[in-house]
Amino acid sequence: MSAILPPAERLWWKHPLDRVEAVWIAIAFAWCMVMFLMMVFWHVYGKQNLSTETYKTTPDKFAAKAQAMVDKYTVRTETDEKIPVVHPPVGSDIYLTARLWAWRPILELEKDKTYKLHLTSMDYNHGFSLQPTNINIQVVPGYEHVVKITPNQSGQFSIVCNEYCGINHHTMVGRLYVK
Amino acid sequence: MAATSAALSASATTYRTCPRSGLQFERNAELLMKFNAVTAVVALLVGGILAIGVVLTRWPAVHWLAADTFYTVLTAHGINMLIFWMIFFEVAVLYFCSSTLLRCRIATPRIAWLAYALMLIGAVMNNIDVFRGNSSVMMTSYVPMMATPWFYLGLILFAVGALIACFVFFGTLVVAKRDKTYQGSVPLVTFGAIVAAIIAVFTIVSGAIILIPTFFLSVGLIKEVDPLIYRTIWWAFGHSSQQINVAAHISIWYMVAAVVFGAKPMSERVSRGAFLLYIFFLQLASAHHLLADPGVSTEWKVVNTSYFMYFAVLASMIHGLTVPGAMEVAQRAKGYNKGLFEWLRKAPWGNPTFSGVFISIIGFGFLGGISGVMMGTEQLNLLIHNTIYVPGHFHATVVIGTTLSFMALTYFLIPVLFKRETIAPGLAKIQPYLFGFSMYFFCLVMMGAGTLGVSRRHWDMAFSGAALAYEWPGAAYLMMGLVGIGGIAAITGGALFIYITVGSLLWGKKLDQGVVSPRFTPIPPTAPTAAAQTYGSAGFTAPGTFVLAMVFLVAFVLYYFINWKYLAQLWGLS
Numbered sequence: 001m002s003a004i005l006p007p008a009e010r011l012w013w014k015h016p017l018d019r020v021e022a023v024w025i026a027i028a029f030a031w032c033m034v035m036f037l038m039m040v041f042w043h044v045y046g047k048q049n050l051s052t053e054t055y056k057t058t059p060d061k062f063a064a065k066a067q068a069m070v071d072k073y074t075v076r077t078e079t080d081e082k083i084p085v086v087h088p089p090v091g092s093d094i095y096l097t098a099r100l101w102a103w104r105p106i107l108e109l110e111k112d113k114t115y116k117l118h119l120t121s122m123d124y125n126h127g128f129s130l131q132p133t134n135i136n137i138q139v140v141p142g143y144e145h146v147v148k149i150t151p152n153q154s155g156q157f158s159i160v161c162n163e164y165c166g167i168n169h170h171t172m173v174g175r176l177y178v179k
Numbered sequence: 180m181a182a183t184s185a186a187l188s189a190s191a192t193t194y195r196t197c198p199r200s201g202l203q204f205e206r207n208a209e210l211l212m213k214f215n216a217v218t219a220v221v222a223l224l225v226g227g228i229l230a231i232g233v234v235l236t237r238w239p240a241v242h243w244l245a246a247d248t249f250y251t252v253l254t255a256h257g258i259n260m261l262i263f264w265m266i267f268f269e270v271a272v273l274y275f276c277s278s279t280l281l282r283c284r285i286a287t288p289r290i291a292w293l294a295y296a297l298m299l300i301g302a303v304m305n306n307i308d309v310f311r312g313n314s315s316v317m318m319t320s321y322v323p324m325m326a327t328p329w330f331y332l333g334l335i336l337f338a339v340g341a342l343i344a345c346f347v348f349f350g351t352l353v354v355a356k357r358d359k360t361y362q363g364s365v366p367l368v369t370f371g372a373i374v375a376a377i378i379a380v381f382t383i384v385s386g387a388i389i390l391i392p393t394f395f396l397s398v399g400l401i402k403e404v405d406p407l408i409y410r411t412i413w414w415a416f417g418h419s420s421q422q423i424n425v426a427a428h429i430s431i432w433y434m435v436a437a438v439v440f441g442a443k444p445m446s447e448r449v450s451r452g453a454f455l456l457y458i459f460f461l462q463l464a465s466a467h468h469l470l471a472d473p474g475v476s477t478e479w480k481v482v483n484t485s486y487f488m489y490f491a492v493l494a495s496m497i498h499g500l501t502v503p504g505a506m507e508v509a510q511r512a513k514g515y516n517k518g519l520f521e522w523l524r525k526a527p528w529g530n531p532t533f534s535g536v537f538i539s540i541i542g543f544g545f546l547g548g549i550s551g552v553m554m555g556t557e558q559l560n561l562l563i564h565n566t567i568y569v570p571g572h573f574h575a576t577v578v579i580g581t582t583l584s585f586m587a588l589t590y591f592l593i594p595v596l597f598k599r600e601t602i603a604p605g606l607a608k609i610q611p612y613l614f615g616f617s618m619y620f621f622c623l624v625m626m627g628a629g630t631l632g633v634s635r636r637h638w639d640m641a642f643s644g645a646a647l648a649y650e651w652p653g654a655a656y657l658m659m660g661l662v663g664i665g666g667i668a669a670i671t672g673g674a675l676f677i678y679i680t681v682g683s684l685l686w687g688k689k690l691d692q693g694v695v696s697p698r699f700t701p702i703p704p705t706a707p708t709a710a711a712q713t714y715g716s717a718g719f720t721a722p723g724t725f726v727l728a729m730v731f732l733v734a735f736v737l738y739y740f741i742n743w744k745y746l747a748q749l750w751g752l753s
Contacts, residue, residue: 013447013448042743050471
């Protein structure tokens with residue numbers, strides 16, 4: 001007669017449902033379908049879907065492409081470390097490298113223009129956390145993730161590393177400008 | 180007397196019938212349960228002490244520990260709480276749900292002790308290694324960041340032990356069937372434990388598949404473990420181990436409804452069907468951790484993150500209704516029929532076994548469940564991936580859901596299994612409220628901070644020493660301060676629990692152990708009663724619970740769409 005005893009009726013699966021249960025199951029099932037379809041719907045009509053375009057890469061290969069971009073489009077440097085600020089052409093492939101414990105280079109983008117952002121890590125896992133916008137993407141070594149981004153606000157943004165990557169994890173902050 | 184002891188030694192085991200609960204404990208199983216449960220509480224104590232370091236460092240105004248100590252403490256806190264405390268306790272629950280509820284002897288007690296020994300050695304090895312400071316890799320230990328070989332070896336030994344314990348549990352089910360200690364189907368609670376054990380086997384095998392190569396990597400036997408494959412398979416272990424907890428604590432909810440109210444499941448078919456959905460779909464949730472990852476296709480993410488089509492969420496929503504529903508039906512049968520909620524008002528709120536479970540159900544659903552579905556939605560995950568929202572969510576599921584349920588069950592087990600009177604009953608009465616409500620607060624403010632973007636696993640939100648530091652908004656600092664305060668309150672509640680349980684075992688008044696017999700007493704067949712037939716599809720037997728479920732649904736729908744609105748304001752991503 002209770003949940004800690006064997007069911008009283010041997011044919012318990014023939015026991016009728018109570019209406020409370022039946023109604024709730026129907027409602028819950030409908031809600032589950034709404035949530036499932038919402039994800040599909042957003043892929044068709046929504047504007048924020050994370051790309052899954054990915055390539056295997058190596059630190060050398062990626063660094064060469066990133067360096068080529070830096071050499072061509074650096075407009076100035078910032079801080080004592082002379083971190084290059086790169087203003088790439090609208091619509092181009094742009095490269096952001098995560099390594100212990102920095103994001104390089106500083107990118108300068110234009111508002112409402114689309115870029116193909118290539119992300120990888122040179123060493124451990126890192127986390128791309130764009131603040132204060134709050135877009136968070138995992139950065140995995142050995143994989144080049146290509147994400148199309150279209151900034152819709154201008155200003156100064158920070159890229160906080162939000163995947164634990166060792167003792168100086170908290171110093172790993174990058175910058176990005178949108179004009 | 181001599182004849183009895185001869186008979187005792189001949190049959191090698193004895194069965195004790197607890198005079199307080201009527202439950203029958205086999206000697207070997209009883210000892211194994213006690214050792215596993217006590218070891219679990221020791222792990223909880225270690226994890227709880229470490230929690231002080233974590234919250235006092237993340238509280239910006241205090242910022243207590245140095246960075247290296249903080250990461251060591253955080254690693255040890257996670258592993259002790261999420262793995263050692265939970266799994267030791269779950270092994271005790273598995274033995275209880277098989278040997279005790281089915282009134283049979285435990286299968287192969289020696290092998291069960293071997294399982295315990297392996298788990299203990301593994302847990303101690305892993306802890307020593309982490310505390311030596313060279314394996315501050317967090318519980319997830321993502322390659323290529325490496326711990327020492329001892330770290331992985333400890334986890335592997337622990338997992339092998341846990342796997343053996345699962346098979347002892349399965350063997351015990353066979354013993355019960357063969358000795359005909361019960362008739363018909365196993366009780367619902369045992370059924371839930373079987374689900375937990377099946378999920379545990381899947382989980383542990385996944386862990387072995389990824390931790391064994393990583394161990395080989397750490398000793399130099401192989402050259403590389405792919406970081407993305409590591410993440411994919413590690414989470415089949417890491418997330419699924421939390422699903423063991425879900426199946427286990429929901430079984431405990433049903434058990435507590437049964438022991439406190441004598442409640443029977445509203446419908447065996449519905450509750451068991453919901454558990455079955457867990458077996459089929461709950462595992463897919465490991466995808467939740469890969470939604471912001473490169474390399475995994477959209478279709479894979481959508482199907483898996485939704486547990487195929489949210490069928491596991493459906494199962495949890497069903498349990499969320501049927502557990503309080505069963506309580507309501509039992510209470511109404513006792514005459515608490517006035518209005519929608521008399522059954523709830525007249526519930527034994529002073530009994531920590533009940534109050535703990537009820538606070539657990541509400542918190543697990545409203546805080547853990549809703550936030551979990553939100554963050555497990557493919558696109559919405561972008562908002563919170565790796566922010567402190569994530570620990571906010573899982574403290575609601577594994578602390579409010581699992582830990583609080585385990586605590587509630589422990590109050591029941593102190594007199595029944597440990598044969599001691601609970602010391603400080605007044606404190607025991609308030610403990611679930613203090614712990615539960617401060618955890619509610621703690622989880623809410625963590626989610627608040629996470630919504631503002633604050634990172635998890637991060638030593639310094641002021642970014643001291645960074646060339647390009649970011650300034651978090653003042654609200655984020657406020658939230659993290661509240662996380663510190665809520666955390667300390669919850670730790671106080673946890674400390675009370677440790678004091679009450681350990682104190683009761685050491686100094687509690689010894690209670691009568693009951694009749695000991697060399698033979699088991701089979702469970703008498705329960706005749707279908709008239710009461711069992713009085714409700715069915717014609718009734719609406721738990722209207723109060725239904726109203727609560729509707730409140731839950733409204734909260735769920737609102738919060739879900741608020742987050743889509745928030746997502747729609749972000750930069751375009753495609």
